[in-house]
Amino acid sequence: MNLxxxxxxxxxxxxxxEVGESARAAGVEKMLVDLGLSRDRGQRFALWSILYMFGEAPDLEVAFPDPADRDAARDFxxxxxxxxxxxxT
Incomplete structure (x- = not known):
């Protein structure tokens, strides 16, 4: 995924x-939906990572059924x- x-x-x-608050909230909501629907591990991790940087990521146990993916998210x-x-910084 290209950022x-x-x-x-x-x-x-x-x-x-250039993104207003309402567009930001709508974008985050779309990302959360796509995270929930995606079965591709790489895509899920990318979406979760961006959501994490926005302070909107779901809990690891919800986002990642695989323990290895949860460990990777903790490393991130x-x-x-x-x-x-x-x-x-």
């Missing part, structure tokens, strides 16, 4: 700076936390 394409698909813009969460703690 620019994902942003355009769900928010109608490739720049989140740890990486994001470390990035927030990095000097200069």
């Amino acid at each position: 620019d394409d994902v942003l355009y698909r769900y928010f109608g813009s490739r720049s989140l700076d 969460m740890d990486l994001m936390a470390r990035a927030d703690e990095a000097p200069g």
